[in-house]
Amino acid sequence: MGRSREDISYPARLELARTPTPLEPFKRFGDRFGVDLYIKRDDLTGTVLSGNKIRKLEFVLADAHSKGADTVLTCGGEQSNHARATAIAAAQLGLGCRLILRTGDPAHPPSPEGNILLNRMCGAEIVWITPEEYRQRDEIFAREETALRASGRKPYRIPEGASNAVGAWGYIRAMAELADQLAELPGGATQPTTIVHAAGSGGTSAGLILGNLLLPGVNARVVCINVCDDEAYFRRVIGKICEDVVKRYNLKISFAQNRDIEIIDGYVGRGYALSQPQELELLYEVARTSGLFLDPVYTGKAFFGMTAELSRNPEFFSERIVFLHTGGIFGLFPQAKEISALF
Numbered sequence: 001m002g003r004s005r006e007d008i009s010y011p012a013r014l015e016l017a018r019t020p021t022p023l024e025p026f027k028r029f030g031d032r033f034g035v036d037l038y039i040k041r042d043d044l045t046g047t048v049l050s051g052n053k054i055r056k057l058e059f060v061l062a063d064a065h066s067k068g069a070d071t072v073l074t075c076g077g078e079q080s081n082h083a084r085a086t087a088i089a090a091a092q093l094g095l096g097c098r099l100i101l102r103t104g105d106p107a108h109p110p111s112p113e114g115n116i117l118l119n120r121m122c123g124a125e126i127v128w129i130t131p132e133e134y135r136q137r138d139e140i141f142a143r144e145e146t147a148l149r150a151s152g153r154k155p156y157r158i159p160e161g162a163s164n165a166v167g168a169w170g171y172i173r174a175m176a177e178l179a180d181q182l183a184e185l186p187g188g189a190t191q192p193t194t195i196v197h198a199a200g201s202g203g204t205s206a207g208l209i210l211g212n213l214l215l216p217g218v219n220a221r222v223v224c225i226n227v228c229d230d231e232a233y234f235r236r237v238i239g240k241i242c243e244d245v246v247k248r249y250n251l252k253i254s255f256a257q258n259r260d261i262e263i264i265d266g267y268v269g270r271g272y273a274l275s276q277p278q279e280l281e282l283l284y285e286v287a288r289t290s291g292l293f294l295d296p297v298y299t300g301k302a303f304f305g306m307t308a309e310l311s312r313n314p315e316f317f318s319e320r321i322v323f324l325h326t327g328g329i330f331g332l333f334p335q336a337k338e339i340s341a342l343f
Ligand SMILES: *Cc1c(COP(=O)(O)O)cnc(C)c1O
Pocket: 051, 052, 053, 081, 082, 161, 163, 198, 199, 200, 201, 202, 203, 204, 205, 295, 298, 299, 326, 327, 328, 329
């Protein structure tokens, strides 16, 4: 039999997320497609500190703490859920926080809506940069680190989405948590299960994939739907994180990029953080008929992609599907106008 979650030895972790999160049946949509659909509610890891990023930050911030950092520095898009989770966790831990955020025109930064409001309220400093500068963000990180050190602070750099070898442990642990929950369902953990989720910076996918390999008693496939870039990009990014974890922590598993990374490409739509009417219509339908809120940037697109594929190519999926709800509720508010057009 496979190893159990107790056999996995984890790096240091701070307790910041409300876990385990529930695994709930989602019959209304499952019945429509003739599958057993469940939602893993990682939108419930907290209220403002909700979503998938906090699971990764539990490990990343433990690492920052062990290195004596007093300020965290991270980056993202203007409505980044990761930046918001970092800012709130930093406030809880008494750390300083500087956010490097991408926006069209830094001279006229966006109004404090959604995640930006929360960042401001918990005292994060924001450095606005252009999309061009964002592509060269290592230089911006270096510049800000130098400035922070010059003012006597000890910065700790967290990459986009906390998606690195340390952060991936958040979803190795989540996979172990989910494995325990699958074991309680009819058919148990050996029933074929497809775990579907949105990929943005790849850390969630990497963690789930590695967790799945560490728990061979679970008969699951991990499938991601990319919300930006393309399949080749994510194969590279997710593959790199997985290989880093295997090497750095000396994991006794065999990871193969081509076998273990499964990506459904084709649902980026109009581009990152841009919505199509049919995506918003589905998100509205889910809210109206189930009281479940998906977000327009990640989970709405992934859920749209999953249902489209269930119609187009149902053989791809197993009978049991777990859709991982990764959070992102605050991304709804900046799109209030587009969503209201559907009422
Ligand atoms: C960041 C994010 C994702 C993607 O997770 P990655 O680990 O960055 O790939 C999915 N959903 C939501 C709501 C997010 O904020």
